[in-house]
Amino acid sequence: MKNSVVVITGGNGGIGNIVVNKLLKENSKVIVLDINETNNLEIKNHPNYEFLKTDVTDYKQIEKVHDIIKNKYQHIDYLISMAGVNMKSEVGGLKSITIEDIDKSIKLNLNSHIYLVKIMLDLLKIKNTDEMKSIIIISSINAISTYGLPAYSAAKSGLYGFMHSVVNELGESNIRINTISLGTVPHMHQEVKGDEYFENYIKDIPIKKFVRPTDVADTIYALLEITKCINGQNIILDMGQSL
Numbered sequence: 212m213k214n215s216v217v218v219i220t221g222g223n224g225g226i227g228n229i230v231v232n233k234l235l236k237e238n239s240k241v242i243v244l245d246i247n248e249t250n251n252l253e254i255k256n257h258p259n260y261e262f263l264k265t266d267v268t269d270y271k272q273i274e275k276v277h278d279i280i281k282n283k284y285q286h287i288d289y290l291i292s293m294a295g296v297n298m299k300s301e302v303g304g305l306k307s308i309t310i311e312d313i314d315k316s317i318k319l320n321l322n323s324h325i326y327l328v329k330i331m332l333d334l335l336k337i338k339n340t341d342e343m344k345s346i347i348i349i350s351s352i353n354a355i356s357t358y359g360l361p362a363y364s365a366a367k368s369g370l371y372g373f374m375h376s377v378v379n380e381l382g383e384s385n386i387r388i389n390t391i392s393l394g395t396v397p398h399m400h401q402e403v404k405g406d407e408y409f410e411n412y413i414k415d416i417p418i419k420k421f422v423r424p425t426d427v428a429d430t431i432y433a434l435l436e437i438t439k440c441i442n443g444q445n446i447i448l449d450m451g452q453s454l
């Protein structure tokens with residue numbers, strides 16, 4: 212990964228921070244697009260870290276950062292589309308979700324990923340080599356099971372359809388695209404024992420352990436750099452939770 216240019220959205224979240232840290236340790240140049248800046252000083256002060264404040268639901272902001280990246284680096288090697296959250300009102304299902312939150316959730320959890328890939332695509336194509344480029348989009352096992360969150364789950368399953376629909380088009384330019392569907396991933400600082408929310412989910416997991424952000428970082432690294440034959444797949448990372 213040395214000297215690779217990686218763009219990651221949502222890179223300052225609980226999972227994103229750990230992924231960014233791993234990519235920096237692998238000597239990549241990491242450009243984070245997020246609405247929030249990290250408060251992790253090890254990341255913030257790293258010479259290969261760059262933060263471009265971006266609301267990914269606004270395609271004009273993505274176009275602006277596209278131009279900044281184009282001027283500075285001319286190309287991207289890897290694109291990781293991770294920004295996503297569910298809306299509070301959808302936790303109670305259809306009876307509580309507001310119409311406004313349906314739109315917000317679909318815009319963030321589905322549309323923004325399509326905007327990002329469409330707008331950044333020419334930067335992934337630029338280098339005229341036989342090298343493969345790679346896109347990873349972060350989905351959720353909400354897309355394949357019965358965990359509620361109607362708009363979030365619909366959006367996360369829409370990401371599979373999007374990924375399948377563009378795999379041939381991207382393949383012509385040596386670009387791989389995959390989705391990773393995460394099960395429950397407690398952040399590094401979150402204590403699992405004694406927490407009602409996590410204790411409820413761990414009951415469904417055959418091996419009584421959660422996937423942690425470091426596992427997500429290792430899987431992303433492997434998908435980008437080691438298992439380069441994987442293309443057009445949805446990789447489920449959930450310790451068997453969704454079975």
Ligand SMILES: NC(=O)c1ccc[n+]([C@@H]2O[C@H](COP(=O)([O-])OP(=O)(O)OC[C@H]3O[C@@H](n4cnc5c(N)ncnc54)[C@H](O)[C@@H]3O)[C@@H](O)[C@H]2O)c1
Nearest residue numbers: 221223224225226245246266267293294295351393395396
């Ligand atoms: N943690 C889990 O249990 C879990 C489970 C399944 C899927 N996921 C998925 O993994 C990804 C990361 O989750 P996380 O747990 O790190 O969440 P998080 O809330 O800690 O991080 C989300 C990040 O996205 C950023 N973001 C939110 N709206 C944005 C916008 N409009 N534009 C740009 N950035 C924006 C936030 O600032 C934050 O840095 C998400 O796509 C989430 O749906 C997480």
